[in-house]
Amino acid sequence: MxxxxxxxxxxxxxxxxxxxxxxxxxxxxxxxxxxxxxxxxxxxxxxxxxxxxxxxxxxxxxxxxxxxxxxxxxxxxxxxxxxxxxxxxxxxxxxxxxxxxxxxxxxxxxxxxxxxxxxxxxxxxxxxxxxxxxxxxxxxxxxxxxxxxxxxxxxxxxxxxxxxxxxxxxxxxxxxxxTYTLPESQVANGVADTFVHVLEQYATFKAEGRFQDRTAEGILQTLIEIGRKTIDNPTDYDTRANLVWCATMALNGLIGAGVPQDWSTHMIGHELTAMFGIDHGKTLAIILPSIWNVMREQKKGKILQYAERVLGITEGDDDSRIDLAILRTREFFESLGIKTHLSEYGVTADKIDDIVNALDKHGMKALSETGAITLEVSRKILEGAM
Amino acid sequence: MxxxxxxxxxxxxxxxxxxxxxxxxxxxxxxxxxxxxxxxxxxxxxxxxxxxxxxxxxxxxxxxxxxxxxxxxxxxxxxxxxxxxxxxxxxxxxxxxxxxxxxxxxxxxxxxxxxxxxxxxxxxxxxxxxxxxxxxxxxxxxxxxxxxxxxxxxxxxxxxxxxxxxxxxxxxxxxxxxTYTLPESQVANGVADTFVHVLEQYATFKAEGRFQDRTAEGILQTLIEIGRKTIDNPTDYDTRANLVWCATMALNGLIGAGVPQDWSTHMIGHELTAMFGIDHGKTLAIILPSIWNVMREQKKGKILQYAERVLGITEGDDDSRIDLAILRTREFFESLGIKTHLSEYGVTADKIDDIVNALDKHGMKALSETGAITLEVSRKILEGAM
Known part of the structure; x- marks a missing residue:
């Protein structure tokens, strides 16, 4: 720690x-x-x-x-x-x-x-x-x-x-x-935003923060249980109360204290909002699966821990468990009604240069918990997110 | 919630x-x-x-x-x-x-x-x-x-x-x-104290505090993983750091916010310390298993949740899972070097009247999350703790 x-x-x-x-x-x-x-x-x-x-x-x-x-x-x-x-x-x-x-x-x-x-x-x-x-x-x-x-x-x-x-x-x-009167898509965005806040402080490398890891996993499990439910039953008090409290706990410093953090999903997502007006929560659901796919070696330990403890995935070799964890995570976002591919928002591959240039301009040349997401890696991530 | x-x-x-x-x-x-x-x-x-x-x-x-x-x-x-x-x-x-x-x-x-x-x-x-x-x-x-x-x-x-x-x-x-220079028994007492702090805010009845439940469970799992280890390897930094952080998180208001609490193990334990000088942490390890045994109906939902999520106990009927959860919890305390029966501290059954009288004198006539632990129930708990 x-x-x-x-x-x-x-x-x-x-x-x-x-x-x-x-x-x-x-x-x-x-x-x-x-x-x-x-x-x-x-x-x-x-x-x-x-x-x-x-x-x-x-x-x-x-x-x-x-x-x-x-x-x-x-x-x-x-x-x-x-x-x-x-x-x-x-x-x-x-x-x-x-x-x-x-x-x-x-x-x-x-x-x-x-x-x-x-x-x-x-x-x-x-x-x-x-x-x-x-x-x-x-x-x-x-x-x-x-x-x-x-x-x-x-x-x-x-x-x-x-x-x-x-x-x-x-x-x-x-x-x-x-919050009962919120439109469905804003609740969905909130669930996705909370989910990715947790993952930005969790899906890095192992650092012996056992309280932090398990508390993060607890929020993720809760969001998977209640995410769709609270969209479908907006006035069910307890379900909504659990979402509200998880959203607060996901970004108040608690789960990120003493462990590495990686805010690259947010940094790349911010460019998508600024350039194309895509809702913040949706940009995260677009980018995260591709980051994990590209950075699977660096993040292997924690993605496998998430696969086992949050999703219950225990069978198969490392790569197939990582693939399944990414797929299930994407499916979770989609279960909320959020599309997870850039192309589904009308962004075509010829815009990738512009996005990478914007990252460059904003100083985002070495993202992730180790700085390994260079502009070239961001390009690959964006290609994978199409 | x-x-x-x-x-x-x-x-x-x-x-x-x-x-x-x-x-x-x-x-x-x-x-x-x-x-x-x-x-x-x-x-x-x-x-x-x-x-x-x-x-x-x-x-x-x-x-x-x-x-x-x-x-x-x-x-x-x-x-x-x-x-x-x-x-x-x-x-x-x-x-x-x-x-x-x-x-x-x-x-x-x-x-x-x-x-x-x-x-x-x-x-x-x-x-x-x-x-x-x-x-x-x-x-x-x-x-x-x-x-x-x-x-x-x-x-x-x-x-x-x-x-x-x-x-x-x-x-x-x-x-x-x-904390490296602490005597073994003080570390053991600290682990037990932390464990029971969590359980006093957890083992009550279900109240839809999903973040609180899972964070509590995460601390319990961590303590089971590291409790004996940090006694045996007092200068292993990460293990000790996890104990230190879990001890703080167990009683800072976080896991008890918005959910019922039951401090009866502490209340009965305090009398044992005041009357017989038994270390606080040890009194908790003596009393808790007996409280769960006596209050098993009232606490059934949460003891079974603990059995499954913390201890991985999923087989058998309700009563046998509760029995096994109590046994494993007692074994955990004993693995730390803590004796869990009153008689092992030289306290004989003829002292139970005095303990119950002290509870009476201190106003402890209706303990637990519902007030159901009357003086007569405390007597049963003490008999079961011999």
């Missing part, structure tokens, strides 16, 4: 009817900016419950944060924070709204000329020593943003990750019933 | 040579009281490393915190904290030292006449609104005290639990190499 630090001070408020407690969670005298996305939080009444929950506090609303939240949109919220002396941010939505709110929290105290530097430079992000405190009300289980200190923002033609210890939510309200 | 809150702000500093970082972890201008137990932290050099790590800070030492830490001992530390205006407590040791330090942190700000009321009254403990901040350096993996906000203190002739959100350690340094 590697040396590691684990620190996660977010207060999770989980369960039915917990929005009632907002009044105790948000500082009494705070002037609050409530951030959200499209119309669904209005349409289904969540926004109204939130505003009511804030009692007599001064509240300003900022709607319109889009999927893959745009820098330019978020800077408008930063202007409001500064002009109105906002002292608490409340994100109501999914990963895009939560990530965007974290960016606003930091950018409001950024002292340089261009807050986009938070996205380019880990050092400049880390140098910011104050952020607006924030909370979240989660309406889409997927990204785990409700219990971590990072986010991904779209800027010009790329997607950029950032992080700061200052942007852990102070609290996150996770009421599974608030 | 039940509604729940999860909040755990302790910063974990895990791995080799992390004591070097104490200087960055403790507030720069703090006057520090370093609390420890017997001579072993001196003998093996841990205390010296800690003192060196604290740099130029003013440091006072308070040694002599005994196993099952005594109220009267701890009140001497409280006096020092007040007299010397201590503003940071650093516990160096195992569960007794950490629990004791948490008590000191609270008692120093207790305004009533008798700080023992912190042990008697949850309300009075919760009413304390300030505590001395504390950190820990863990030398014995067992209690999980390094990442929770509770403790157990001996007062007069009983053991009393207490808790407060103010006593989460600010940080805990978990360097597995600091």
């Amino acid at each position: 590697y040396n590691f630090d684990f620190f996660n001070p977010t207060h999770i408020v989980f369960g039915k009817d917990r929005l009632n407690e907002l009044d105790n969670l948000v500082p009494r005298d705070a002037k609050v900016l409530v951030l959200y996305g499209g119309g669904s939080v209005k349409k289904f009444g969540t926004l109204e419950k939130v505003i009511n929950g804030l009692g007599n506090r001064q509240v300003i609303e900022f709607g319109g944060i889009e999927p893959n939240p745009q820098f330019t949109t978020l800077m408008k919220a930063v202007d409001i924070v500064k002009k109105e002396n906002i002292d608490f941010l409340l994100a109501v939505g999914g990963g895009s709204v939560m990530d965007g709110t974290k960016f606003v929290a930091l950018a409001a105290y950024y002292e340089g000329d261009n807050a986009a530097e938070i996205l380019y430079s880990r050092e400049k992000a880390a140098a910011i020593n104050k952020a607006v405190p924030l909370g979240t009300v989660v309406t889409l289980p997927a990204t785990g943003s409700e219990m971590n200190n990072g986010g991904v923002i779209s800027y010009e033609h790329g997607k950029y990750g950032f992080g700061s210890k200052l942007v852990f939510p102070k609290f996150s309200v996770l009421d599974p019933t608030l | 039940y509604n729940f809150d999860f909040f755990n702000p302790t910063h974990i500093v895990f791995g080799k040579d992390r004591l070097n970082e104490l200087d960055n972890l403790v507030p720069r201008d703090a006057k520090v009281l370093v609390l420890y137990g017997g001579g072993s932290v001196k003998k093996f050099g841990t205390l010296e490393k800690v003192i060196n790590g604290l740099g130029n800070r003013q440091v006072i030492e308070f040694g002599g915190i005994e196993p099952n830490p005594q109220f009267t001992t701890l009140m001497k530390a409280v006096d020092i904290v007040k007299k010397e205006n201590i503003d940071f407590l650093l516990a160096v040791g195992g569960g007794s030292v950490m629990d004791g330090t948490k008590f000191v942190a609270l008692a120093a700000y207790y305004e009533g006449d008798n700080a023992a009321e912190i042990l008697y009254s949850r309300e009075k403990a919760a009413a304390i609104n300030k505590a001395v901040p504390l950190g820990t350096v863990v030398t014995l993996p067992a209690t999980g005290s390094e990442m929770n906000n509770g403790g157990v203190i001996s007062y007069e002739h009983g053991k009393y639990g207490f808790g407060s959100k103010l006593v989460f350690p600010k940080f805990s340094v978990l360097d597995p190499t600091l």
